[in-house]
Amino acid sequence: MYKPGQEVKVRVLSLHGAELLLVTEKYPEIWVTTPSRTRVAQWNNVDNSGGLVHLSFQLADEPEQGIYTISVKNSQNKVTEVMFEVEEYVLPRFEVKVNSPVYILARAKAFSIGVCAEYTFGQPVRGNVTIEVSNSLRNQCQTKLVKTKDIAGCTAFQFTTEELRVIDCSVRVVAVEVVVEEEGTGVRQTDGANIWIEMQLYSFKIVYKDKYKKPNLPYTLKARLTFFNGTAAERVPVEVCAAGKCATMFTQEDGIIATVVWANYVESIKISTLDHVLTSDRPPSIGTSSPFYSPSNSSLVIQAPGGRVKCVPGQKTRLNLPVLFSCQQSSRAGIHAQKTQAPRNISPSDRVSRKDPIPGPKRWNWRASELPIDPDHLIDGFPPTYPSPPIVRAKFSLQVVLPPTASPKVKLLIWDTRDDGEVVADSVQLDVERCLGFSAQTPRGQRHGPPGEEIELSLESEAHAVCSLGVVDRSSELAAQGLHYRPSAETLLLASLQPRRGCSWSPPQVDDEKYCARKIFEGSVGEDPSHSFGEHSYSSDYVDSLKMFDNSGLLVISDMTLELDHAKERTGKVSGR
Known part of the structure; x- marks a missing residue:
């Protein structure tokens, strides 16, 4: 402005x-x-x-x-x-900040709201402050509380949930509005905040889960239990139920609860706290999965890290991803790996490797080994020690090298070509922190000063980098609040690399409707049901290797076995698609 x-x-x-x-x-x-x-x-x-x-x-x-x-x-x-x-404007001389909790528990008796008023050069403001707190409701439940007092820099106000009628009116958010008037000038500045009311003490968040249940390999789910204010809830007893069995576990120091299920079909995993402080109408967290079909009951599972992958500007990011493998009647495998990022494929020189770069499919002998599974995380126990037919399970590592210019979403695909013509595959998506190809920083130094004082700033970056340093008066920022948000250059540049929402990298190759229709009616006389609408509907509860390629945005042209052969007709008639 x-x-x-x-x-x-x-x-x-x-x-x-x-x-x-x-x-x-x-x-x-x-x-x-x-x-x-x-x-x-x-x-x-x-x-x-x-x-x-x-x-x-x-x-x-x-x-x-x-x-x-x-x-x-x-x-x-x-x-x-x-x-x-x-615009013709007058720069504000001071700033007002409301310091309030983001969340409070509904059954908390009282809470505090702090207010601070400081000049742009850091000195406290003297005057008076008026605060209005509302429960954001109407009619008989509407409640507004107004308080006024003197202020010299910072002060605090106390309120109770009873006077705001939080429990009896099921209040979900408390709105706060503050006005500070400067002594002697009558100049006013305002600020506001919202305080959200939580009805439950705990909440779950899924931090990792296998996308599909693979044959003869465990299904893994990790969730974090936090208090309503976002801090980790450690050593809390939790009940986890899956595959018809339940187990009691305790959260770790960081609030993580890890769950492993061996059953071949896992419809859902339900997690709930055992203590009765969870007074909420929300259901327990549920993790669902789709079963993966393989004619030979073989599997590959890439265990991706939970959360975003760290990215350092100007440096490559190296990841060692564990891969679990199982197969029957085979002790050899040829693993292919491909890494893609929107909107293009990575060049052949920038490929995924197993310790050393893999120039192409590599075959090696498998040796059965114990999978990295903590017995305390199991719900239904280990599978039989000597299954029939014999199953070979193993674990190996893939090294993924990501350049600093990798897009915020990178997709990784691996597949094994078996001697019988079947392709066994898995794919994951890695969320990468946004960063640029070079680093730049302003070393710590003098950050603020009164009007008229000279301040020295420096900028450090790599050689041949194009850098820009902007300095804006704090008063100008305050005057522009609420007018026009202008994102940083880095935000604009990186946002342009993000795929548009709703747009896929390539047309899907998987059409369960048409595929299952052909499979069910193969050899029958009459119209191909895959071209008939309104009479029948077909689906599959399973996913296959073709789906893994589809998820990675890669088109498959192959004479090998990638599609499943499990289809069913839905009951009833449909009016169309």
């Missing part, structure tokens, strides 16, 4: 492709328009040999106020626009 008569500064930086390569081509045209679309500044054939363009122009003393637009045309005649506001 600018005031009339100020100088507007413009910086233009263009990056190209997923590798964020610097663009140094000329800009044919850059111009600025007023809210009425009148051009007030223009530059033609702007030199961009350095990769970063700096421009500026002066606003008139009495300009048209409102939203101005800066337009940049590149060599492909594509126009990019960004807006700023011109």
Whole structure:
């Protein structure tokens, strides 16, 4: 936001492709328009040999106020626009902050709300403060509490859940509004907050679970139990039920509860606390899975890390992912690996490896080994020691190398080509933290000072990196609050790499409806039911290796066995699809 008569500064930086390569081509045209679309500044054939363009122009003393637009045309005649506001305003001299809990428990008797008022250079503000607290309800349950007191920097207010009628009116959120008036000037600044009411002491969050239940391999689910305020709930007794059996476990220090199920079919896993402080109408957390079908009962499972993968700007990220494997009547396997990221495939030189880079499918002999399973995490116990026919189970590691420019979502696919023609596959998606190909930072130093004082700042980065350092007066930020949010350059650049919601990388290859229709009616006389709508509906409870390729965005052309042969007709008729 600018005031009339100020100088507007413009910086233009263009990056190209997923590798964020610097663009140094000329800009044919850059111009600025007023809210009425009148051009007030223009530059033609702007030199961009350095990769970063700096421009500026002066606003008139009495300009048209409102939203101005800066337009940049590149060599492909594509126009990019960004807006700023011109308005006559007075910079605020101080800031007000409400310090309140994000959540409170419904049965808590009282809670505190803090208020602080400080000048932009750090000194406390003297005056008076008025706070209004509401239970956000209407009619007979509506309650508003107003309190006023003097303030000299910071103060606190006490409220009870009883006076806000939290329990009897089932209050879900408490709204807080604060007004601070400066002593002597009458200048006012405001702030607000919402306090959410939690009806239950605990909550579960799934941090990892196998997407599919694979034959002859355990199904793993990890959940974190936290208190209503987000802190980990350690050593809390929890009941876990799956495959017709239940077990009592205790959460770890970080609130994690790990569950392992051996049963070949796991419809759901239900987790609930054993103590009776959970007074909520919410159901226990449930983890569901789809069974994987393999004619030979063979399996591959990639155990991906929970949460986002850490990314350091300018450095490659190396992961060692454990892979569980099981097969019958075979002790050899040829493992292929492929890593993809939207919207393109990684180059062949940047592949996934097992310790050393794998130039192609590699075959080696398997030796049965114990899987890394803690007996305390099992719900239904270990499988038979000597099954018939014999089953070979093993574990190995895949090393994944991610460049710093990897997109926020990376997909990993591995598959084994068996001698009988079957393909056994698994795929996972890795969520990667956003970061750029180089690092830049401002070392710790003087961060604030009173008006008129000179402050020295420094910027450190790698050689040949294009960097920019912006300094904005804190008063200007306060004045612009609630007007127009402007994301950082890093947010804009990385958001452009994110696939659009609702758009897949490639058309799906899996169509259970048509496939099952053909399988059920193979050899019958009459119309192919896969082209008939309204009479029958077909589905499968299983997934197969083709689904793993489909999840990874890879098209499969093969004469090997990838599709399942388990289909069923749904009961009843459907009106269409």
